[in-house]
Amino acid sequence: MALLLKNAHIVDPVVELDGVADVLIEDGKIAAVGEGLKAEGAEVRDMTGKYLVPGLVDMHVHLREPGFEHKEDIESGTRAAAHGGFTGVCAMPNTDPVCDNGVAVGYVRARAAEVGKCRVYPAGAMSKGLKGEILSEMGDMVAQGAVAFTDDGRGVQDSGMMRRVMDYGKMFGKVMMVHCQDDGLVGAGQVNEGVVSTRLGLLGWPAEGEEIEIARDIALCRLTGCPLHIQHITTARGLDLVRAAKEEGLPVTCEVTPHHLFLSEDALDGTYNTSLKVNPPLRTQADCDALIEGVADGSIDCIVTDHAPHADWEKAHEFEYAPFGMTGLETSLALVLTNLVGKGIIDYGKMVDVMAIAPREILGLEPVKIAEGSVADITVFDPTIEWTVDGEGFESKAHNSGFIGAALTGRATDVYVGGVATMVDGKVVD
Ligand SMILES: NC(=O)N[C@@H](CC(=O)O)C(=O)O
Ligand SMILES: [Zn+2]
Numbered sequence: 001m002a003l004l005l006k007n008a009h010i011v012d013p014v015v016e017l018d019g020v021a022d023v024l025i026e027d028g029k030i031a032a033v034g035e036g037l038k039a040e041g042a043e044v045r046d047m048t049g050k051y052l053v054p055g056l057v058d059m060h061v062h063l064r065e066p067g068f069e070h071k072e073d074i075e076s077g078t079r080a081a082a083h084g085g086f087t088g089v090c091a092m093p094n095t096d097p098v099c100d101n102g103v104a105v106g107y108v109r110a111r112a113a114e115v116g117k118c119r120v121y122p123a124g125a126m127s128k129g130l131k132g133e134i135l136s137e138m139g140d141m142v143a144q145g146a147v148a149f150t151d152d153g154r155g156v157q158d159s160g161m162m163r164r165v166m167d168y169g170k171m172f173g174k175v176m177m178v179h180c181q182d183d184g185l186v187g188a189g190q191v192n193e194g195v196v197s198t199r200l201g202l203l204g205w206p207a208e209g210e211e212i213e214i215a216r217d218i219a220l221c222r223l224t225g226c227p228l229h230i231q232h233i234t235t236a237r238g239l240d241l242v243r244a245a246k247e248e249g250l251p252v253t254c255e256v257t258p259h260h261l262f263l264s265e266d267a268l269d270g271t272y273n274t275s276l277k278v279n280p281p282l283r284t285q286a287d288c289d290a291l292i293e294g295v296a297d298g299s300i301d302c303i304v305t306d307h308a309p310h311a312d313w314e315k316a317h318e319f320e321y322a323p324f325g326m327t328g329l330e331t332s333l334a335l336v337l338t339n340l341v342g343k344g345i346i347d348y349g350k351m352v353d354v355m356a357i358a359p360r361e362i363l364g365l366e367p368v369k370i371a372e373g374s375v376a377d378i379t380v381f382d383p384t385i386e387w388t389v390d391g392e393g394f395e396s397k398a399h400n401s402g403f404i405g406a407a408l409t410g411r412a413t414d415v416y417v418g419g420v421a422t423m424v425d426g427k428v429v430d
């Protein structure tokens with residue numbers, strides 16, 4: 001049946017839309033966009049007061065299936081994505097078994113088709129078992145639908161290996177997404193190395209442990225010509241390296257998480273809150289400020305969550321023994337609306353760019369536009385809803401958000417994937 005969404009404020013910079021109009025959806029596609037649309041027999045929904053944008057895509061998510069279903073699975077993770085306003089996520093390969101071959105990619109896609117509440121774009125590992133030693137079966141994975149490659153969770157330590165990854169990966173036209181971490185410098189580092197690590201008596205994870213690999217991988221991008229995407233960037237100097245690479249014309253992009261934008265190491269001081277233990281670690285307020293500027297000036301291409309769910313009992317350990325990672329799918333849009341759009345740092349168009357347009361571009365996905373003929377992947381949000389983050393309200397199995405208790409303004413209310421509702425009035429469709 002046709003679906004008519006009336007009176008939403010549409011924002012889509014690609015087609016220069018920024019105003020109230022109606023959207024007609026038929027057979028999974030947008031059939032018309034305009035004022036005062038009518039359609040005989042269509043289901044009509046009034047979206048007055050809400051914003052309607054191209055479906056949001058989170059290109060850095062850990063769905064944990066197969067192997068760690070006690071933390072999250074494809075069903076709960078994609079429900080969390082829909083609840084947060086996303087129509088698609090890129091799933092990281094650090095599962096058990098590791099997603100480093102075609103069968104594993106096929107499993108994630110099949111499972112997502114069966115139980116998923118959003119599109120799932122699998123990323124394959126760059127090396128077998130994420131060990132950084134032997135190339136993974138990239139061609140096989142591409143044939144099964146892998147959209148990108150990454151050893152996320154680890155940095156590739158050997159530069160020669162990283163060069164081979166890029167030389168080989170380039171042939172498949174996919175982006176290499178890198179988690180930058182030099183193990184020799186980082187070791188068992190727990191939090192950013194500096195005043196806070198000293199005060200808390202925790203081993204430091206120095207900024208240089210990230211920046212050295214960013215610099216190296218940019219150099220290897222220059223050498224090989226392979227597209228490079230820097231994952232979860234956290235430092236001002238790391239961002240300057242990306243800026244310089246872009247100015248040089250290298251195919252380099254980068255992403256940032258809401259927690260690295262809106263939480264600094266200071267949040268750890270005196271709390272030892274293990275939900276704030278993330279890899280790479282929360283950095284200084286000066287780094288946060290530089291990253292926010294990077295989003296505003298376009299040096300940072302996209303905002304991702306690095307949704308890294310863990311069970312309560314795993315995070316309940318002493319700080320050193322708790323795993324790295326925090327969840328993000330159900331707070332990301334609200335955090336961006338509250339802390340960036342709400343404060344006038346970016347406008348809605350830029351928000352759409354960093355959360356919907358750029359992720360699809362970087363992953364080489366079909367673009368989505370609020371225009372006739374486009375696939376109807378659509379996010380609707382109400383920018384006025386005031387709410388407080390409460391772990392009990394999550395669709396995710398996990399509660400390890402660093403933003404529990406935060407007062408936010410704005411929230412996704414309705415989500416459509418290929419014209420099919422996955423969330424209606426704030427409730428995920430069963
Ligand atoms: N970010 C994290 O702190 N943890 C991620 C791994 C990663 O993204 O590096 C995880 O898989 O839990
Ligand atoms: Zn990572």
Ligand SMILES: [Zn+2]
Nearest residue numbers: 092152153306
């Ligand atoms: Zn990750």
